[in-house]
Amino acid sequence: MESYNPKEIEAKWQEKWLEQASEKIDKDDTKKKFYILDMFPYPSGTGLHMGHTESYTASDVFYRFKKMQGFNVLHPQGFDAFGLPAENYAIKTGVPPIETTKKNMENYIRQMQSLGFNYDFSEQAITSDPEYYKWTQWIFSEFYKNGLVYKKTQKTNWCASCQTVIANEQVVENKCERCGTEIEQKEVPTWFFKITDFAEELIADLDDVDWPEYTKKNQRAWIGKSEGAEIKFEIRNSKSETNSKSEKQNTKQFIEVFTTRVDTVFGVTYVVVAPEHPLIAQLESQIANRDEIFAYIEKSKNKTELDRMEAKEKTGVELEGIKAVNPFNGEEVPVFVADYVLGSYGTGAVMAVPAHDERDFEFAKKYNLPIKKVIEPCFDQLAEPGKIKWDEAFVERDAILAIVKHWEKDEYLCLQWKKVDWRTFITGGPEGGQSFEEAARTEILEETGYKNLKLIKELPMVHSRFYHVPKKVNRFAHFNVFYFELKDGDKDNISDNEQENHDTVWVMSDKIEQFLTADSHKYIFKNLNNPEVSFVEDGVLNNSGEYNFLTSEQARGKMTAWLEEKGLGKKVVNYRLRDWSISRQRYWGCPIPIVYSPEGEPHLVPEQYLPWKLPEDVDFVPTGTSPLAKSQELKERVEKIFGECWTAEYDTMDTFVDSSWYFLRYPDVHNDKEFCSQTRKAWLPVDMYIGGAEHTYMHLLYARFFVKALHKIGHLSFNEPFLKLRHQGMVLDKAGNKMSKSKGNVINPDEMVEKFGADSVRMYMMFVAPLEDAVMWNEENIVGVRRFLERVWRLQEKIVVENMVVDSLTHKTIKKVGEDVEVMKFNTAISQMMILVNAMDKEKQISVTSYELLVTILAPFAPHMAEEIWNKLGHSESIFSSAWPEYDSELIKDEKIKLVIQVNGKVRDTIEVNAEISEDEAKKVALESEKIKNYISGKEIRKIIYVKNKLVSIVV
């Protein structure tokens, strides 16, 4: 038999697959459809990289598997062909992007075919193709007609090197994602998509898709929903104090702030507006220190975002002559302008609560502003015993808690309770008429007998909610906390009653946290000597008038309701997500189908003129204005269609627009009447999408927006584009470094295919780590899968045609491989096949039936070898037209199992028994074991645990 020669085999089958029209699927047959999609590549000059190789291999394996399972599988490929690199290359060399792109795509196709990926390249979606971008423009028009597009001149991210505007999502650490140039803010007129209209749905509908949890979480965080309230603070001018009331009424001005923490509003000690806040200009005449303010604003304007972020210390200036009034308590507080407040979020103004916000705290410390505490920690009992019964009301109780320090040692007086497992400081309830401090002293005396106490300080209150088990009622206790030190050890005797309840113990300070059982007590001790910090969590209100002793959550509800009633504010939901700016001042992109009338009014290019073609008569040297402005052809086209003095929109679209809908095109790529016909829409949405996690904030978000928008307009019946999403991990070098040109560690898939063969490369990528984990590409390790394939090849020599019984291991392997591939656990699927092959290799003969089953389940992973062997075994049909084998559930059952016997949790024996052994028998066998007898003889057996077909655990 000739030896395994991948090069020859792979070339032969790749050619055959190309010839065979049988690979073409019937796109009108959607009865048992499955749509598996890869993220299409940008056709760069360097060709396919290893990351593509891995994810496309995964999808190819999955595609072949699903096909063998009898699905009609759509597994398309295309090119995200517009984009900057081709244009930059054109600037350097003068070669038009259309030519380089075409050449690069050909190279990509060659590479994909060399790896045995099965795509029908006559059914591609190529975004730079007018057949395709006609529909990109059509969708733009639909969005435009439905109010989802607007034009606005505003400060936008500008990359000086790329000479274009870029989206928020394309800014990384204030640098251009593509070229690393520092981003400037520039006033540019740009088109926006109203993605924020869908913010709520974009968050909510994530619940319905099968995506990795962390991807969902990250996307939710990016959209950044926060619920809160807007509150109006009246502005008072200290100069106009003499104004009559009615005059004031007429000229009432307000600063509106956004906060998620209305419950802290009684702790407001100042208000801050962002430097770009319009109110400053409005109030100009009333500001005493105008020059100082405008100097500050000017200075912060010149700071880049990065400077603002990196500034170690917060800065700001008070607007002198102006005060803001807290609507809740009528307090007048100062107003500052400070650049730690962002103009672009919320209302551009905040109420500052230094006691309960770290940023405000830092600022207040620096400028010596008052810090007023209004929230105190609350500890809820969430575990039995004493777990809160949430459907019952709380009974409130005042309480005291005393920390008592030893007169000379670093020890504290604690109680060890006798009837319950409590270890606490001294606590109790105040008796009538006493002050809380007196009550604390009384409690200490009664419970411990100590009496010569010196009060060190009174600490902030803490609160606790729990279910009082003996009294059968929810308690809400408010603890007044005192810190005493004993002057000496002088003490009285304590009552028998108290003695029955608890012992008094002295505990060293470093053991206290371990000793105490109540979280509230631990918290107090931890913060006993801590310097002042801001407490940012929810808790219980205090110093808040009628809202005292409400929890933060309750207070937020009541306070917001009050604001709405008084017309001084309202409930508001804010999102971090901004609208998507899609204009790019570049050439190689989809033209925006807009023309301007002589008056400068924008008009859609009517549908009959779509595709609105990208002109070819432009040079590519960037000048900061769009290259399209230089096209004579475009100018003439516009004037011919629309009339004299009409002009074209010269900007092109962000390439992420192109890729936001390509998956909708694949079912019907040649349709020139619709982006996809009604019948072909039955393929949608995508059942399985595979690609990198780096697209979480851009492509995956934009594509979801497109589908939601098209759904709303009525062009799609579904709401989410990708039902299932899986990520592939990164491909690193063998030391675990990212591959990069500069490091010179980039691996070219062509070389690997040349060296090891496509089947080995495919198998190695799938075997070496789980799909979502990083793959460390180590050429020394690939021999493992190569040896495996060689072994499979050589097994042909052992085949006997006689019908032998297919053994249990083969059936187990069919089961395991099928189940693992279904959930994309390719690495363990392969290891199971290795186990089978190792076992077959030990046999002198193997049945042809077993061998064929092996080759069939191997086929999705190593399609070339599988086809070759299949063919040599005398089959004329492709192996991929055979069905995925079924396993015999009777045969995979083991007759004998190894029963594990444990004594006190330790394995002491394993006994081979019949699989159908009963519980009683199993226990009997276990107890009769000689080994076990050694461990249990003379001891009382307390318990025997039996786990069916697994173990007997004896407790003595």
Add this chain to the structure above:
RNA sequence: GCCGCGGUGGUGAAAUUGGUAUACACGCCAGUCUUAGGAACUGGUAGGUUUAUCCUGUGGGAGUUCGAGUCUCCCCCGCGGCACCA
């Protein structure tokens, strides 16, 4: 700083989701065959010692359990993302 993910042999990694930790593979060691081997094949490969009905062992520490890599709490380390979003 915040959020997310992870830490298991010399290495990449398994572990039926609470039930024999280290499957499968690389590497290494020994052997077989060979003119040779950086080929192939066979066997071995967590550590310890008292070498066997043994003990220890999944980043560290505590806990729950008959039983923990898996669950709970605290801490350490690594990776990825976000970063003054009120």
